[in-house]
Amino acid sequence: MKFINYLESISGVSVFPLTSLIVFFLFFILVGLKVYLMDKNVLNEVMNLPLRDDDSNPSNQK
């Protein structure tokens, strides 16, 4: 006997794979959109954060 038989007895089991697909799909549309629409200035500012942290150290500014 295969497991699918027991799963059939769970009411509405098909909702699980469907939910995962929809959640997954929507989520990545959103992330993609968000990234596409990001402001370039902010991007530049944020991506340089690791390099700027030494500036805050007075002994490094000499």
Add this chain to the structure above:
Amino acid sequence: MELEKYYYDNRIVKNFAYATVIWGFIGMLVGLLAAIQLIWPFMNLELPYTTFGRIRPLHTNAVIFAFVGNGIFMGLYYSLQRLTKARMFSDLLSNINFWGWQLIIVAAVITLPLGLTTGKEYAELEWWIDIAITLLWVVFGINLMGTIIKRREKHLYVAIWFYIATFITVAVLHVVNSFELPVSFAKSYSMYAGVQDALVQWWYGHNAVAFFLTTPYLGLMYYFIPKAANRPVYSYRLSIIHFWALIFLYIWAGPHHLLYTSLPDWAQSLGTVFSIMLLAPSWGGMINGLLTLRGAWDKVRESVVLKFMVVAITAYGMATFEGPMLSLKNVNAISHFTDWTVAHVHVGALGWNGFLTFGMLYWLLPRIFRTEIYSKKLAGFHFWIGTIGILFYAIPLYWAGFTQSLMWKEFTADGFLKYPNFLETVNQIIPMYRLRVVGGALYLIGVIAMMYNLYKTVKSGKLVANEEAEAPALNNQKFHNPGEHWHRPLERKPVLLLILSLIVILIGGIIEMVPTFLVKSNIPTISSVKPYTPLELEGRDLYVREGCYNCHSQMVRPFRSETERYGEYSKAGEFIYDHPFQWGSKRTGPDLHRVGKKYPDSWHFNHMLDPTSMSPGSMMPSYPWMIEDQLNTATLPAKIRAMQQLGVPYPDGYDKQAMHDLKKQSEEIAAGLSKDNIEVASDREIIALIAYLQRLGTDIKASHLQTAKQ
């Protein structure tokens, strides 16, 4: 704007750096010992405490939680302070984090060789250590979030997102997987049984790789690669997609450790699909890391730090390409239970985690000690011997994995197994095991060179325990600018980010687990599957104590090559009383699920006393102590009650009856052995172990017998 003066805490970074070096050395040394034992079994020193089944968990736990764990804290405490322009939230919490973590490691170093284990891979530590880990993780979380909240930098750099996701996900994984019922200080039972225990364990196990060995190190990569190369990350946009895609997808992938097992088919397929998809963000991240060096590859030639980091990212890329491939059922059918898996994880551990840690150490220690690295030449030597070590480790094991798997599956023209003796397939790959020892030893030599180099470096400088820094306070700045993108405020709100990460990882976990737990009510109760007898239960606990699952699986997959070799394939309903499940993940020895009644009791007795007497050439260690030591039955009634609490249908009040039944069964076994001229007292451990081994997988044989009779 007025500048605030504050100090970075470098002492805590230094402490974690020392800890990662020392534990790394110890963890790898234990790994080398384990590898040597596979060639020379006598290298277990004839002691229970140093036998493979006990030190292999010590090795994995030491490398994952002690070496990489301290490495995470080292890099995180360094980068977080600088990215947030703030000292850690609380020095007290930092110190509790440090000393508490070391205490937990010491507890592991003591308990694992003693055989105190839950029997679940990478989660072997007993219940009270699990509680300590939980508390400590909360301390770390408060310190992490506290620092972020009191920061002086508006934006949260992507590395910090990875840290936040690591914190919350590891917390969820650890707590869910550690539900166990204590029987005594030294023993607990997993609350889950069989298939469910397997699903939870590998959901945890895979995500230990994901959220302990990967996400924090990706955060570190996003900080330290730009620092070492002195240029920003290639694409910040890509890093955002990398982050969300990775944490979303990773959490689903666990079931790929259970392909072709008794786990429901749909869960296996789900694990496979998400594992394949994981390739995209993983490689996105790898490319992002490597391309950060665009136009700066000349620096790689000169900087040993960058050399280590480039190989680390490349190893990450290789391991994350291989992972999805191994999740394909047809590939997994070959790779699973073989040394291929071992090679795969070591590309990740030695290459990705090891080399990134070394790169960070060489970069960071001279900085906080205001000095230069003692010997660049020696560091270069470390790089090359380490790289060669990885190759010598991984390639022979890939070879071994392929070879052995194909031998397991080969049939003669007449339809018989070509290598019916499992040992033949083991002896074939011993030369590969030798080469692996060489690889591991080379890698360790590199680490020793590093220890000397770092020692000299530290000696030549002086720790700047409190590094001065200045930045304007954040509360003067506007938090939300009208008209800006909606995600910007989110990036500035760490708690919201934390909650969103939590939701994202919970989706996968819940969708995967809920149906499998619902299945419980529908589980195919095989009427002949009965709870273990008290003696068998004690024997099973000995099996767990000795870590037999490190080399033997209890899961016959539905392949003809396996049913021919071992017997009927394993059914989900057979494991319903198994707290914890013991399916294993590697067959250094044969599968044991159908070993029950295959050999006489005397065979098992002689085999445990000296495996080579029954299987000439066997690399299994001998277990003389199990013949000498008396079985400790002090907690038997408590164990029976615990099992009842977990739903095992022993009759009411059976805890009082159990001792009587145990004695009766052990006397029968001892009498049987006596007939074969083996004199052993009935109260020895070996009797319980034989009882358990002889029970394994026999329930279903009984049901077949019944059907046949009818």
